[in-house]
Amino acid sequence: MKRTLGVCYYPEHWPEDQWAEDAAGMVAAGLSWVRIGEFAWARMEAVPGTLTWDWLDRAIDVLGNAGLKIILGTPTATPPRWMLDKYPDMLAADAQGNPRKFGSRRHYDFSHMGYRDECRRIARLMGERYGKNPHIAAWQIDNEYDCHDTTISYSDVARRGFQDWLAQTYQSTDALNRAWGNVFWSMDYDTFDQIDLPNLTVTEPNHPHQLAFRRFSSDQVVAFNKVQADELRQHTDAPLIHNYMGRITSFDHWKVGADLDIASWDSYPIGFLSDRLEGTAEEKQKFLRQGHPDMQAFHHDLYRAVGKGRLWVMEQQPGPVNWAPYNPAPLPGMARLWAWEAFAHGAETVCYFRWRQAPFAQEQMHAGLLRPDRAPAPALAEARQVADEFAQLPDVGTAQAQAALIFDYESAWAWDVQPQGADFEMFRLAFAAYRALRRCGLNVDILPPDTADLSAYKLVLAPGIMTLSDPLRAALAAFKGTALIGPRTDTKTQELEIPVPLGPQLPEVDISVALTESLPPSEQITLQGSGQFVHWFEHLEGNAKVRLATQSGHPAIMGGDHLRYLAGWPDEATFDRIIRDLCAAQGIVTHYLPEGLRIRDTDTHRFVFNYAPEPQDWQGTTIPAAGVHWAVLT
């Protein structure tokens, strides 16, 4: 498959006589794809039941005839105002129980069945009209699930849906009371309709109560998406896609991805550094105009797996955005670097968001490839450069990684519910492990928690997996490389209880977690030799061999040749040392990368990316700030 570029476009935002010029401009910029339609419900159906397709027909014609392939979006993230008259209870509610009102977007409750039917209807109508249209080469369903924290709703509709879900899941309140340990504080229920949503309680609600609500909420996203996917598949053979976001763990992307053909995501490196990554202002300053050097890679690797190997970037930041606390411009070159990095991680297509900056409404300060006055914005030339470079590197591809990281959304909910220490959070832990692998120069595959075969890998990390699934436990038993699991892995049952006997339950390795400590930032656990654990430390017991110990003699890593358990959260230098030692034992080559430099291999080339704001040296080559370097793999 060939690498391609694209762009997001909103014909409904512009006078029709401008469309042809825009389409020609896109082609001239080297773009192949254009995404349209995903916020245009009010233009498709201004009056309930009266569909207005002519403008969209013409837009598709103009764009398609210019040579562009179209990704058509279902507009279900922005139902028109009249939908509220039909379903006044369709609004989601916040944790205080207040309805989240009309006036922006995503103002629907995923669990509202009436609205789900409306989405099926509009998907059907679009599928019927455009499913076989030769210009429509892909479909996007809805837009950015959970954006603005929309997975979880505390509405009445959600409460009734949750009660039904519980009844189906547990069959009897007796079973539920036992499963949740409701005896603890006389929290037993007699009927399912007594069970409220877990908000506004006096102190924290029971953990399995919360976890069940998180599972229910994720299931609603999966079901909402599936309704449209099932409908569209009746009418089209084009691939179905959703555009995920960064650091969203509120729903199970593995399950949504199972119903789609391609996983795409919306990559805003500078915004994400600012608004959703740990780190002091001082730590972030170095990457202020580039983004965190591992954040994009992590999501590329994650969503490539969610997409069963097929990855797109649906929205690529081209300049300053409007929504982060501060919005500086990217370093010149980054709009190119980000695209090439996506391709190196296996992306087929990178679409910039958006063609022309809208001079109006909420995102008017969000840059595009063009300025509001049609003049080129800085990213346009960088996109053109990428398109030109395709001649040298046309083909999508990615190398088999030697290292894998298991990532599980249910565990993220479990630790949200029961962090035990203020700094314990699933993404943060998994990302710490991922970054260590990347700093050692490794390609990484991210795998789902029900992975049944690890034989392609030499090194597997599985931090923070609350319960090992049966297939994964079996795969670990059969594993010939080295798996390093923990901290906190397999220390809970599926109902978020402590198993007795104590976890983890590991094949042929006798280890259990006897005591757990969470640590404030002022406290560390010093390791023998050097290094330290931060945030978290588990006291391990068992007959397994101690591979690394703390200064005070507690096990830090225990286990056999193929399966080991990590008792704490290593700081960066310690994590690097642990990874390097494991790689050395497995014969995996590691690298010492200058700050901000990252490498990634495809099946044919090695790519080197410089996220640093100054030139860096790579094996004799000086790579400028925001520079991309590649070489054929030998």
Added chain:
Amino acid sequence: MKRTLGVCYYPEHWPEDQWAEDAAGMVAAGLSWVRIGEFAWARMEAVPGTLTWDWLDRAIDVLGNAGLKIILGTPTATPPRWMLDKYPDMLAADAQGNPRKFGSRRHYDFSHMGYRDECRRIARLMGERYGKNPHIAAWQIDNEYDCHDTTISYSDVARRGFQDWLAQTYQSTDALNRAWGNVFWSMDYDTFDQIDLPNLTVTEPNHPHQLAFRRFSSDQVVAFNKVQADELRQHTDAPLIHNYMGRITSFDHWKVGADLDIASWDSYPIGFLSDRLEGTAEEKQKFLRQGHPDMQAFHHDLYRAVGKGRLWVMEQQPGPVNWAPYNPAPLPGMARLWAWEAFAHGAETVCYFRWRQAPFAQEQMHAGLLRPDRAPAPALAEARQVADEFAQLPDVGTAQAQAALIFDYESAWAWDVQPQGADFEMFRLAFAAYRALRRCGLNVDILPPDTADLSAYKLVLAPGIMTLSDPLRAALAAFKGTALIGPRTDTKTQELEIPVPLGPQLPEVDISVALTESLPPSEQITLQGSGQFVHWFEHLEGNAKVRLATQSGHPAIMGGDHLRYLAGWPDEATFDRIIRDLCAAQGIVTHYLPEGLRIRDTDTHRFVFNYAPEPQDWQGTTIPAAGVHWAVLT
């Protein structure tokens, strides 16, 4: 006109047999004015419809016969409890939709028509009874509009009022949808009653939606005030006044001021330093007991213009207050300094708040000129000293300034709605400009955004004016001095969109803002030579001459001899240098003032104020901490 002092007094708080002694004490302290009545509705009308004026008649007699002139306040900031029985929906609502309950003050919604009628009624009754009373020499309407964030209400009453306001403003929802760009996220409305208040939306509501609500909310304050002003004018020839607060931008003071005769304000230098100015605790420590050296001056200059030349201080802090996070006592001398500073800026009257500290209720820890036990508090002697000093400097006056600063409330709302960077706020930007002018020793006039004639000035600053008004644009075109506008000036339409062609649209100067960056505190844009921009930086284009450039070669100031655009937010030293350079070119004398020293000229004298906690030298004279120095202008 002669300079005078006054005080706030609450006869209803004290036994009647104490009034005469209090009145005599005021006269003995050198006070000429006494403000009364503004919280006494429950004493005037304990039972609806039954008016009890006798106590007020006697209080006015006692005070007036002692030789005091009376400012009589309408009591509409504190409606009695029975008003709620009549209008249960008159309470304002907070952003969560909760009613803001009875039990303190200002518990009314400005848009409630029933309550507005009640205010008209009480104003009429007071006007009828006291409008011609020779002791009543001025009227205050209500008290401190917006105090406790009361301009904006999210009540049902406000929602219906807003819908009416929108219908009158836009005439059709089609026009509104177009004006707001509602096509963006299918946010179009079919009827005006579909349009909700812009709170509790999923993500930010459309910017023009928010701006319209801010305009509506400000208009309610203007209308509420005008109802009383119109009524009182039927009955009295005494001047009408409102007492504004510090750093309040939620309503358009220019419009309220247009309906009144004098602008007064309530000056709490120590409280304001603590609770509403930027700065770390360390930065504020030096002025802990004096207040910020430019805060009072800014508001004197602003409200002198709002009052069309007539300025009062209606409440002057005399000692520790009760409402700031910390409440230290003023440095000895500050109660005198603050009064003289007000006079130097053109104030006719300074009233201390309050005569005697109340030993009860919410403000019992708020100092007065007397202690609760009638003993003199420290400020009493300082007030007496000011009164004695009037002999030397009896006459109100202020010099024509050479420098002007444009200040616009609509722009404040625009940037509240669309800050784009967390540190961008209108008052903060305007105050940064004002402080630079003051540090250079200049008198400053603050002017409204529709100023049509700048010919009296040599230097004009207009930072952050969202849209230049037609008169101001014309005045800039005709200007013979140097105007420095920007950042962000004329970069938006009246509907808070980006104009195409891009702004600013300047007479005979070709400049446009091509790209905008907001910057975290860790990031600066270095200028050539020296200096830097912080918070904000705009990439400018156009044929206009580059007057100053950044290290990386972008324009920092562009423009002609008379009109220039400033591309960023200069830090303090940089702003000083820019101002000094412009002054030098215009032949304006500037000064290098020691820290905390400020100067201000009237038409006859130069005043020097030392806000520093240690003595400072001024041209050979040592001015003690909290010292005031004056000399005849030659």
Added chain:
Amino acid sequence: MKRTLGVCYYPEHWPEDQWAEDAAGMVAAGLSWVRIGEFAWARMEAVPGTLTWDWLDRAIDVLGNAGLKIILGTPTATPPRWMLDKYPDMLAADAQGNPRKFGSRRHYDFSHMGYRDECRRIARLMGERYGKNPHIAAWQIDNEYDCHDTTISYSDVARRGFQDWLAQTYQSTDALNRAWGNVFWSMDYDTFDQIDLPNLTVTEPNHPHQLAFRRFSSDQVVAFNKVQADELRQHTDAPLIHNYMGRITSFDHWKVGADLDIASWDSYPIGFLSDRLEGTAEEKQKFLRQGHPDMQAFHHDLYRAVGKGRLWVMEQQPGPVNWAPYNPAPLPGMARLWAWEAFAHGAETVCYFRWRQAPFAQEQMHAGLLRPDRAPAPALAEARQVADEFAQLPDVGTAQAQAALIFDYESAWAWDVQPQGADFEMFRLAFAAYRALRRCGLNVDILPPDTADLSAYKLVLAPGIMTLSDPLRAALAAFKGTALIGPRTDTKTQELEIPVPLGPQLPEVDISVALTESLPPSEQITLQGSGQFVHWFEHLEGNAKVRLATQSGHPAIMGGDHLRYLAGWPDEATFDRIIRDLCAAQGIVTHYLPEGLRIRDTDTHRFVFNYAPEPQDWQGTTIPAAGVHWAVLT
């Protein structure tokens, strides 16, 4: 009386066949007491009116027959779900008016009369069944009043109850209006049913309004407790106990304690250091695994007095807990140290919480003496060691202290309502005084505000007592030692007004507070010689002798030989110096203790406790980290 140990146990959490082994294990661990029952209402009465006692009969038999004495808890902190069907309005409401929902615990409004009747009923039923049971040697009523901020409720039930309470307290709204100074802002009421709860007002509600609501709220706790106490006394002669918490000032413990026989409390030193004590992370780091060296002692001394001399620890932290921001493990030895410290302060019994860590529900990460898998947790051996050591020190006892500290809950409410400076809080001030006494090595008695006899003491501190009670004022007049009162003592009336003449009103000492300043952390008031006041400074007047002055010449301490007033809040070193000077004058021996070392005398022994994480020297003896040392008093 003999010192004893105990443990908390939940037979309803475990299979019945495990009970006997658990009971045997407790006895083997040296424990004498077991607390049961306090969360088991749903097991006692799963269906309204159908009581199920058989399991509890058997549990009591098994535990009692093993030789354990039982503390039986009334389960009123966890009403079953069906109670809500009976009383839907029994839920407390938060400050936003939202009901605090079912799903955890303590979800009841103390003022709900229907629920109070249900509590009387279950107490009666339990009393009837177990009041004479020989195994039941003590009763606990409810559990941890105010835990999760449950004293204050803004429900409709509370509003109506408050209105009745006001009507009974003030008899007429005229009296109330006068008492509260409602004239201030026209806040007068005509009927009691107009008076709302003091939440959601526009700005702060009137202080006496708030204080009345705090008194009402505290009274509800007292009444709620008394209903059960009165009922149980009909049926049992065993002592009645409640388990208080740390740093809870929302209800008057003196009044609850008056209705009970023993005061117990739940001591979580590591959790409390983390979640409810001032101090930076750096300051807390040294005591991260030990707790603050004075926090436990303060509460032992306070609750010993609340218990009229009888003190227990009902829950003693044994290992990491689940509820603090970070939850590290205690330093080895601390579970022993904390117990011995309690005994040294007069505790009769220390019960660890809990026997076995529950693997399920909210507290699954809360350690016990056993792990979830029945293996011993580290604290078990430490408890056993304490039990063994009883042989050397069997008897409960505590020495008469020479120093006393007055502690008043009403004052805590007063300063919550009217802090005047952000750092002024009653516990914080009292604890600062207490810590200074402890750092000097003194035994301290904490006394109630109506103490009528101080003759047993040489040194009395009474900081922040809003109004001196008549008995205390008389006791101070008769006092032969030195009392140091202030800051803020006797500066308010019972209605939280400033008295005229100004307070304090001291016997034979002429001092009054003329002016009050609160200070930000950046500001101090330097004293002559050395030392400084922080947070707070009062300007004193009067003829009393100045004992200490500030650098600028204001009095810092004034008064006679027996009664002095402290004008500010001394920092730690200054407070130490002041205490040492007073002790020297009174012939009280003081000590210079190494950091973390504390001493406490019983009537027979001196105990030395090392809270430091390293060994400390005490008069030639090296005491290890977490070490306890004792010697016979000679």
